[in-house]
Amino acid sequence: MELRNLKTFIRTAELKNFTRAAESLGYAQSTVTAQMEALEKELGTALFIRNGRRVVLSSAGEELLSYAYRFRALEEETRNHFDRNGKPAGHLTVGMVESVSASEYVKGIASYLKKYSEVDLKVTVDTTIRLLEALKKGEIDAAVLLDRPVADGELQIFYRKPEKICFFACSDSKYGRKVSVSLKDLEKEPWLLTEKGCNYRKELEEEFASRGIFIGSRLEMGSTRALIDFVAGGLGISLLPEFDLREELLKGRIVKIPVSDYEMEMELQILVSGKRWMSPSLTCFCEEMAMKEEQEI
Numbered sequence: 001m002e003l004r005n006l007k008t009f010i011r012t013a014e015l016k017n018f019t020r021a022a023e024s025l026g027y028a029q030s031t032v033t034a035q036m037e038a039l040e041k042e043l044g045t046a047l048f049i050r051n052g053r054r055v056v057l058s059s060a061g062e063e064l065l066s067y068a069y070r071f072r073a074l075e076e077e078t079r080n081h082f083d084r085n086g087k088p089a090g091h092l093t094v095g096m097v098e099s100v101s102a103s104e105y106v107k108g109i110a111s112y113l114k115k116y117s118e119v120d121l122k123v124t125v126d127t128t129i130r131l132l133e134a135l136k137k138g139e140i141d142a143a144v145l146l147d148r149p150v151a152d153g154e155l156q157i158f159y160r161k162p163e164k165i166c167f168f169a170c171s172d173s174k175y176g177r178k179v180s181v182s183l184k185d186l187e188k189e190p191w192l193l194t195e196k197g198c199n200y201r202k203e204l205e206e207e208f209a210s211r212g213i214f215i216g217s218r219l220e221m222g223s224t225r226a227l228i229d230f231v232a233g234g235l236g237i238s239l240l241p242e243f244d245l246r247e248e249l250l251k252g253r254i255v256k257i258p259v260s261d262y263e264m265e266m267e268l269q270i271l272v273s274g275k276r277w278m279s280p281s282l283t284c285f286c287e288e289m290a291m292k293e294e295q296e297i
Helices: 003-015 018-025 029-043 059-083 104-115 128-137 199-210 224-232 242-251 280-295
Strands: 048-051 054-057 090-096 119-125 142-147 155-170 191-193 217-220 238-241 254-256 264-273
Touching: 003 018, 003 029, 003 059, 018 029, 054 059, 090 128, 090 280, 104 119, 104 242, 104 280, 119 280, 128 142, 128 155, 128 264, 142 199, 142 280, 155 224, 155 242, 155 280, 191 224, 191 238, 199 238, 199 264, 224 238, 224 242, 224 254, 238 242, 242 254, 264 280
Parallel strands: 090 119, 090 142, 191 217
Antiparallel strands: 048 054, 142 264, 155 238, 155 254, 155 264
């Protein structure tokens, strides 16, 4: 069984398309087709269910995929041991949720790149759901999330730390003079919120609904930095991780809203696949990020 064919199989399974797999690997489509046919012949079973241009894995294909990932991980481990002598090098792809990518936690990335000049790092920003899917498929090597604790047998949590999620307003607003505010008091405020599906927005809406409180968003935006600037400009109130607000709180542009009857906390988590080998590049990245996060406390 050729490892090259298994790698092509993995890419085809992830992209669900022979043409796109060929383009991503730099092959002709006929090469991908021939490799997959050779693999199916060798194993004596159909690995794909073909439906026009789109293909999906058969039950046998699903079984083979987990083995293929393990073969690829073992190859990476072997190459790293003999070719690089354990030194971090090569390609590494990590994913982050937007709120983390907009925070000072990304200083860990700069520190990592300075220490390990032979690593080529790619960072993708996406939602928790899509990052978890990408991690399971092997499309990324690690995911940095802010969410409820992830419980998944295919993944392992390398690092975790609780983080507060805070309500905040413009420093010139009435909330700068308030000692205590109830959640009900915020009902009629103009809300500037992250896009629907964001974990802390979802939890907030569920809490409001359980109390019979309705809020409408004046603005929905995926940019943490823009939301902070708009709130600082007096356009409304919002809810974001405390680590995203620290700098502007120190500058006095915004203030925390002292909500007395509700608190929200999420966990910052660095996750890796439980099925893949932790290369030196990946291990050092996770350690660097965890160290920087502890320094931010």
